[in-house]
Amino acid sequence: MDGACPAGTAPVMTPLEQGQLIILVAVEPALAGAVRAAALERLRQDASAEFTVVELAEVEAANFVTQQMDSDAAPPLVIVGRQLRNEAALVRSIQALAFKGHLFLLSDPDVQDQRARVAHLPLSGMHWSILNIEQPGLAELLAGAAAQCRQRYGLQRNLKRANRQLQQYHKASPQLEPRAVLSDYYLTSFLKHSNDAVVALDTQQRVLYWSSGAERLFELSPQAAIGRPASELPCWSEAITAGLLSAGQDKGTVAFEAECVVAGEKKKTESVCSPVHDDLGRFIGFSIIVRDITAREQRLEAERAAHLRENQWLSSERQYLRTLFRQAPGFIAVTRGRSHVFELVNDAYLQIIGHREVLGRSAVEALPEMQGQQLLTLLDHVYQSGIPYTGSGIAIKLQRRPGAPLETRYVDFVFQPITDKHGAATGLFWQGSDVTEHKLTRDKLSLHQKNLEQLVQERTSELQTSQLALQRSQKLEAIGQLTGGIAHDFNNVLQIITGSLQLLQLDVETDNLPTQTLQYLKTAVDAVDRGRNLSSQLLAFARRQPLRxxxxxxxxxxxxxxxxxxxxxxxxxxxxxxxxxxxxxxxxxxxxxxxxxxxxxxxxxxxxxxxxxxxxxxxxxxxxxxxxxxxxxxxxxxxxxxxxxxxxxxxxxxxxxxxxxxxxxxxxxxxxxxxxxxxxxxxxxxxxxxxxxxxxxxxxxxxxxxxxxxYEAEAEMPLAAGGPVVGGTETILVAEDDPAVRSTAVSMLQGLGYRVLQAEDGQSALSVLKSGAPVHLLFTDVVMPGPVSSTDLAAKARALRPDILVLYTSGYTQNAIVHGGRLDPGVELLSKPYRREDLARKVRQVFENRTALGQTVVEQDIGSLRILMVEDDISTRDAVCELLAYLGHQVIGVESAEAALDRLAQTSFDVLLTDLNLPGASGHELIRESKLINPDMAVIVASGLGGETSIDEHAVQIRLTKPYDLAALKSALRQARAR
Ligand SMILES: Nc1ncnc2c1ncn2[C@@H]1O[C@H](COP(=O)(O)OP(=O)(O)OP(=O)(O)O)[C@@H](O)[C@H]1O
Ligand SMILES: [Mg+2]
Structure with missing residues (x-):
């Protein structure tokens, strides 16, 4: 900021270069000293190099401004200090200069004073403002003011130039009245600031005026444009020529859009072209206002594209919604008005009503079969009341195919009124689903449930019945146990009585007793008979009857x-x-x-x-x-x-x-x-x-x-014991522990002619046999005390005397000779109490059977075999041993493989008859071991396992499948003997 000079000294009036601005400061003498220096310093610091700050005294100021105004330079900025001697005069003289610059009034600290000051100053028509030298952004403020001044000044200059041209033109056209064309300040300003391009053409379409908007739009300076035929301008287009043509001289304003290329870039313009006439109505050229609508068009284009996209989205959205509506799983229908005219229905709805034309028809027309059904009444009600209705499992009768009978469907649904903005119903929305299958299934289920409940009740009562039955049978079982025990003792007692009575009767036949005594005897015998019946029934109840x-x-x-x-x-x-x-x-x-x-x-x-x-x-x-x-x-x-x-x-x-x-x-x-x-x-x-x-x-x-x-074939009915009572002369050994019973038996047998030996238990019976007495029949009680049981006795007797016969007697048979309620095969039993005739017949029967059986034995079983029988079930072992002894073989029964091997080590056997399932070592192991001891011994495997046993086929020679009968046993023994 050179060239500043202190106040009071004459300034050096250096002509300023164009565009340079001068700031004049008229400083009052009173603003002296430090304050003034500070203000100046601030200005100098804040103003950029663009400015030159010149300090002037009040009196010099107007003149200096005049000089600057006359120059072609940019208009000045003037800062007027405070408390000048004649501030108003200074301002007025500046105003008189048609001052183009900007006047700043240095602000007073007192705002009231400031207002008074401004009110007194002749500021109209000038650009002015109050300047606080201490305010921030002083440089920008000054630069802004300067730029505005420059703009205004430029406009003014252009107008002046245009005027000059017009004047020349008028001078060149003497027929025209010379006319001073002066644009006023605001018009110039408007044209200058207009964003649109303003172009004036003369009648020959040469450029007369080229606004700064045109310069910006077409990137062509006025100098380059003015005077040239418009059609030669690079930015010209056929559309403009056509526009001009159609505007013509008299045709009035034409608006059109055109495209042009500016600096290689395509621009879209919108033009308004008007023929211009002077005050006398003579055509003097065209005015064209061109607006750059490239951006607008682009925006519009973008908007159009967005709109299109939105439309497309909406339409696909609509399509999607329509599809959703159509395919909704539940039925949906919309009806209009009080007669319920169908407007919309979906597939599910058509499905339930049976695919018929309903759109545009009222509910009654579309679904005539619904008349009189509850649903139609409901529709009216919902429409009138405006209250929605929800129904569940409602039955409707529909004719789903033309001519078909009415079909009942069940639906869950809601009828919802559709209302206008005042809340009045305009239609109904029907929505729901066909629950027929569900309902039918539910009905079935509940029926099943009822049946099930009934079934449960039945089963429960059956269970109770079966529990009762169980209790009853348990009770009977318990009584049976008791009864069986009583019957056993009772039978022994009866046996004694019956035996004694019968012997007595025999004596009576010889002695001549009084009739009365004979009657007593008969009554006693009858009573015993009754007792015997009772006891036999008791045994039957106790399931202790030896059945055949x-x-x-x-x-x-x-x-x-x-x-x-x-x-x-x-x-x-x-x-x-x-x-x-x-x-x-x-x-x-x-x-x-x-x-x-x-x-x-x-x-x-x-x-x-x-x-x-x-x-x-x-x-x-x-x-x-x-x-x-x-x-x-x-x-x-x-x-x-x-x-x-x-x-x-x-x-x-x-x-x-x-x-x-x-x-x-x-x-x-x-x-x-x-x-x-x-x-x-x-x-x-x-x-x-x-x-x-x-x-x-x-x-x-x-x-x-x-x-x-x-599954067995029917057998011959065994004849009931009967026939004549005959005795014999054979020797019978009676083994019975009860002396009374024994003695009656002995007496009866002796009475029948037999030779009778007796023993009180198994041991002594065995002694009798061993003594070598010739015994043909062993008549033994089943239950006997002592170490030798009845079956042991029988087996040993047979071992000693292979041809001996055995007849058991018992009042109560449980294990020894009865298995599963049945007598073991080949076992003869006479139940107690027996009468003399019963005994006589049974003994004879046993002897006679022997004759038949004995012959067979003689035919088939010559010589006895030494058999080792291995079986862990004691009853089976005893029974089979007895049978084998009965068949004339020497047999030893043991319960395990270990015991069998012990025996084998001591004695030599012809046959090993063994079970496979044994408690310790198995039958298989036994067979293997036994073969090592005695390779010549025949092996019979008696097994309940059937054919599944996996024993060594070579080791096993003969098989017996349990349960086996006498014939099977005999056959196995024959095979054993053959080896
Ligand atoms: N067919 C029947 N009709 C009606 N009641 C019967 C019939 N059979 C049995 N009873 C009843 O069952 C009871 C027991 O019958 P059960 O045969 O066990 O003995 P009982 O006939 O009385 O005597 P018993 O058979 O010794 O002569 C009978 O007393 C009788 O009340
Ligand atoms: Mg009865």
Missing amino acids: PVPLNLNRILRSMSGLLRQALGESVELDAIESAGLWNTLVDPHQLENVILNLAINARDAMPNGGKLTLETANTHLDELYVLTQPDLPAGQYVLLAISDTGTGMPAEVMERAFDPFYTTKLDGKGTGLGLSMAYGFTKQSGGHIRIYSELDKGSTFKIYLPRS
């Missing part, structure tokens, strides 16, 4: 019994037998079964005092798993049924409950023992069957006896 079951057909039993039954029933009872054809066989003791049938028939007769009908019926039947659940120890399977029904009094529940209990009777004292049904019960159970009562009071009762099916 044979495969037979019930029909045949019934036929054979018909005479007996008719007799027992009497004339007032009709007998009917319904025999099932193709009836299966069953394995049962025929004599005991006959007893049961007779007992039941007599019970029936007693229940029909006024006569009635007894029906015996047989059938094949199957007891299933469910049925046998109620019966302990009863396997499911095939059974032969015998039903015995009467038309009698029937039984009340409490009688049925106890009917099988021993000694339970409803008959008068002495009329019934209450053992008939107990015996029937014990017998069927012992035979592997089942008995059941069905009874209804005053209607009658049915007893159903189920006996297991047998």
Whole structure:
């Protein structure tokens, strides 16, 4: 900022270069000293090098400004100090200069004063402002003011130039009235600042005026443009020429869009072209206002593209929504108005109503079958009340195909009113789903559930029944145990009595006793008979009867019994037998079964005092798993049924409950023992069957006896012991521990002509045998005290005397010779108590059987074999040993492989008969070891395992499959002998 000079000294008026600005500061003398210096310093510092700060005295200021105004330089900025002597005069003189610069009034600290000052100064028409020299951004403020001044000045200059040109033109056209064309300040300013290009053309379309907007837009300076024919301008386009043409001289304003290329860049313009006429209406050229709309167009284009994109998105969105609506899983329909005209429906809706035209139709037209149904009424109600309705599982009847019958569908749905802005209903929205399948399944399920509940109830009551049955059978089992024990002792007692009585009777035949005594004797004998019957029934109930079951057909039993039954029933009872054809066989003791049938028939007769009908019926039947659940120890399977029904009094529940209990009777004292049904019960159970009562009071009762099916062919019915009572002369050894029983037996046998030896237990019987006495028959009690059991005794007796016969007697048979309720094969038994005739017949029968069997033995089993029998089950071992002894072999039974090997080491055997499953070492190991000891010994394997055993085939020569009978055993022994 050179050239500043202190106030009061004459400034050096150096002509300033164009564009340079001068700042004049008229400083009042009062603003002296430090304040003035500080102000100047601030200006100098803040103003850039662009400015020259000149300090002038008040009086010099106006002149200096005049000089600067006249120059072609940029207009000055003037800063007027405070408290000048004649501030107003200074300002006025500056104003008079048509001052183009900017006047700053240095601010007063006092704002009130400032206002007063400004009010008094002639500032109109000038650009002025108040300047606080201390305010920040002073340089920018000054630069801004300077730039504005420069702009204004430039405009003014251009206008002046234009005027000059016009004046020249007017001078050149004398017909035109010379006219001073002076643009005023604001017009110039408007044109200069207009963003649009303003171009004036003369009548020849040469450029007259080229605004700075045109310069910016077309990047072409006025100097380059003015005077040239417009069509030669590089930015010109055919569109502008066409625009001019259509504007013509008189045609008025034309607007058009065109494109031009400026500096290689395409620009889009919008032009307004007007013919210009002077005040006299003469055409003097064109005015063209060109606006650059490139950016706008680009924006519009972008907007259009965005709009298009949005439209596309909307339309795909709409499409998507339409698809969603159509495919919605539930049904949707929209109806309009109070007659519910369908406007929209989706696929699910069409599906449920059966695909018919509904759009545009009212609900009644579209779904005529709905008339009178609840749904239509509901629609009206929802429409009128405006209250939505939700229905669940509502049944509707629809005709889903033309001509088809009405079909009931169940729906869950909501009817929702559609309202206008005032809340009035305009239509309805139906939405819901077809729940028919669901409902039907649910109905079925609930039905099943009910059935299930019923089933559970039934099963529960069955369970209770079976528990009762179990308790009952457990009770009967317990009583049976007790009864069996009593019967055993009772039989021994009876045996003594019966024996003694019979011997007495024999004596009586020789002595002549009074009739009265004979009568007493007979009564006693009858009483013993009754006792024997009782005891046998008790044994039957206790399932301790030694049964001899044979495969037979019930029909045949019934036929054979018909005479007996008719007799027992009497004339007032009709007998009917319904025999099932193709009836299966069953394995049962025929004599005991006959007893049961007779007992039941007599019970029936007693229940029909006024006569009635007894029906015996047989059938094949199957007891299933469910049925046998109620019966302990009863396997499911095939059974032969015998039903015995009467038309009698029937039984009340409490009688049925106890009917099988021993000694339970409803008959008068002495009329019934209450053992008939107990015996029937014990017998069927012992035979592997089942008995059941069905009874209804005053209607009658049915007893159903189920006996297991047998696949064996029917056997000959063994004849009941009978025939003449004959004795013999053979020698019989009686082994019996009870002396009284023994003595009666001995006496009876002696009475029959036999030679009789006796022993009180097994040990002494063995001694008798060993003594060499010739004994043909050993008659032994089954249960005997001492170390030698009856079966041991029998085996040893046979070992000593291979041809000896054995007859057992017992009042109670459990293990020794009866297995599974049946006598072991080949075993002869006479049950206690027996009568003299029974004993006589049985002894003869045994001798006669021997004759037949003995011949066979002689034929097939010459010479005895030494057999080692290995079996851990003691009962089986005893039974088989006895059989083998009976067949004339020498046999030793042991319970394990270890014991067998011990024996083998001591004695030589011809045959090893062994079980495979042994407690210690197995049968396989035994066979291997035994072969090392005695390679010549034959081996018979008796196994219940069947063919699955994996023993060494060479080691095993002979097989016996359990259970085996006498024939199988004999055959195995024959094979052994052959080796
Ligand atoms: N067919 C039947 N009709 C009605 N009640 C019967 C029938 N069979 C048996 N009862 C009832 O069962 C009870 C027991 O029968 P059970 O045969 O065990 O003995 P009982 O007939 O009384 O005597 P017993 O058989 O020794 O002559 C009978 O007293 C009777 O009340
Ligand atoms: Mg009875």
